[in-house]
Amino acid sequence: xxxxxxxxxxxxxxxxxxxxxxxxxxxxxxxxxxxxxxxxxxxxxxxxxxxxxxxxxxxxxxxxxxxxxxxxxxxxxxxxxxxxxxxxxxxxxxxxxxxxxxxxxxxxxxxxxxxxxxxxxxxxxxxxxxxxxxxxxxxxxxxxxxxxxxxxxxxxxxxxxxxxxxxxxxxxxxxxxxxxxxxxxxxxxxxxxxxxxxxxxxxxxxxxxxxxxxxxxxxxxxxxxxxxxxxxxxxxxxxxxxxxxxxxxxxxxxxxxxxxxxxxxxxxxxxxxxxxxxxxxxxxxxxxxxxxxxxxxxxxxxxxxxxxxxxxxxxxxxxxxxxxxxxxxxxxxxxxxxxxxxxx
Numbered sequence: 001x002x003x004x005x006x007x008x009x010x011x012x013x014x015x016x017x018x019x020x021x022x023x024x025x026x027x028x029x030x031x032x033x034x035x036x037x038x039x040x041x042x043x044x045x046x047x048x049x050x051x052x053x054x055x056x057x058x059x060x061x062x063x064x065x066x067x068x069x070x071x072x073x074x075x076x077x078x079x080x081x082x083x084x085x086x087x088x089x090x091x092x093x094x095x096x097x098x099x100x101x102x103x104x105x106x107x108x109x110x111x112x113x114x115x116x117x118x119x120x121x122x123x124x125x126x127x128x129x130x131x132x133x134x135x136x137x138x139x140x141x142x143x144x145x146x147x148x149x150x151x152x153x154x155x156x157x158x159x160x161x162x163x164x165x166x167x168x169x170x171x172x173x174x175x176x177x178x179x180x181x182x183x184x185x186x187x188x189x190x191x192x193x194x195x196x197x198x199x200x201x202x203x204x205x206x207x208x209x210x211x212x213x214x215x216x217x218x219x220x221x222x223x224x225x226x227x228x229x230x231x232x233x234x235x236x237x238x239x240x241x242x243x244x245x246x247x248x249x250x251x252x253x254x255x256x257x258x259x260x261x262x263x264x265x266x267x268x269x270x271x272x273x274x275x276x277x278x279x280x281x282x283x284x285x286x287x288x289x290x291x292x293x294x295x296x297x298x299x300x301x302x303x304x305x306x307x308x309x310x311x312x313x314x315x316x317x318x319x320x321x322x323x324x325x326x327x328x329x330x331x332x333x334x335x336x337x338x339x340x341x342x343x344x
Contacts, residue, residue, distance in 0.1 A: 020079060024132045025334040027123035029084060031139070032072040033331070034119075034281065035065040036086030037274055038112070044269050045105045048098040053157075054106045057150055061109050064142050071135060084331055087274055096269035099215045103159055104261035110154060111208050113147040115285045163200045164252040166193060188299065191250050195302060198293035203243045204255045205289060209282050210236045211258035216275040219268035225276055228323060232279060235316055239309050246302065273329040276320060283317040 020028070042062035049055045069086075076083045100108070117140060124136045154160035191199070210233055217229035244254045268275075287310055294306040324330035 018129055020075075020081075020132070021126075021128060022334070022336075023123060023126040024129060025081070027127065027132075027136065028072045028075060029334050030119070031068055032076075032084050033086045033277075034116075035068040035072075036084070036088070037091075037277060037281075038062075038065040039069065040087050040089075040092035040270065040274060041278075044092050044094060044096075047094050049102050049105055051102045053153055054102045057106060057109055057146070057153060060146055060149065061112075064146060067142075068139065075131075075135075081334075086331075087271075087277075091271040091274040093267075093269050096219075096267045097265045098263055099219065099265055099269050100211070100263065101261040103157075104211060104258055106150060106154060106157075107159065107208065107258065108212070110147065110150045110160075111205065113143050113150060115282075116143045117147065118285075118288065161204070161255050164196055164247070166196065188249075188301070191246060191252075191299075191302075194296045195293075195299065196247070196250075196252065198289070198296060199243045199246055199302075200255060202286075202289055202293060203240055203247075205282075205286065206236045206240045206243075207255055207257050207259075209279075209286070210240070211262050212282070213279055214259060215262045216270075216279065218262075218264075218266055219270075220272050220275060221268060222272050222327070224323060224326075225272045228276070228320065229279065232283075232316060235312060239312075242305055242309065273324075273327070276323060276327075276329065280317060280320040280324065283313055283320060286313050287317065 039062065042058055042065060045058045046055065046062060049058055073083050075081075120136050120140045120143065124133065124140065127133045127136055151160060213229045213232045213236065217226055217233060220226045220229060247254050290306045290310040290313070294303050294310070297303050297306060321330065
């Protein structure tokens, strides 16, 4: 009799449904918004690209973005969570002339995969449901594949600029003086390999952003958005000068600009909403990059510059969010319940 009861309970038992955590919800939501934007961007790139090898990279990037949007849509529908609006066909104008060169399309993709890998790697350790961990691990794996293909193509075309070479250490040497941390007066120690890495990377990212925001500034329709892009261009140029001085002082090369890859057109390929969101996304990524660089830069003058410049782009980013709110372009992300409001 007992065995019959146990078998009946097994037949009637249903697995407990585990709700998505705030991290999982937030990660999926941001994943959808960003990839719905990239679908618009890469559809436009695909319509303009001429180089067959670069075209394959763009097709790959578009396919990944579409897959991610489909997966997140399915999860949100199953969970009874509203699917974000994100970006749609109304945010891209396929008939607009080419704004950037094929080479810029390729380098843009490399920089976007770098940012995506950081984002996915940040979310993954805080995901608990098995399907969530599998999704973000899949995102990392597929993005790594695209990153490698893009890097290989940039190298084969002579477009990838390697970070500077420095001498190999011939023996182990311990730091014995506090001067290792100094950086405001007198002779400074040479930059470490990690400090060079972050300086070089941040210059490259700012060059990429300068070209992007220059193109967007040419085609934006709203005056306040155009003014915002012009201001961003000046900030990026100034910060490039700050970082470049450190490399120059150490007799190290500085990455080249991408400004020449922007075409002289004024007809917008994207909506102001999409362009402003992309710049806001890159500004937020820049703040994260500076924070990482700060933690890895013991020289006081270098760390002080990272703090100062991070604050500058932080204020710029806040102004970008205010513009999104002003034009009713900002979707409210998943958020906690306002208990005080419910009790009124």
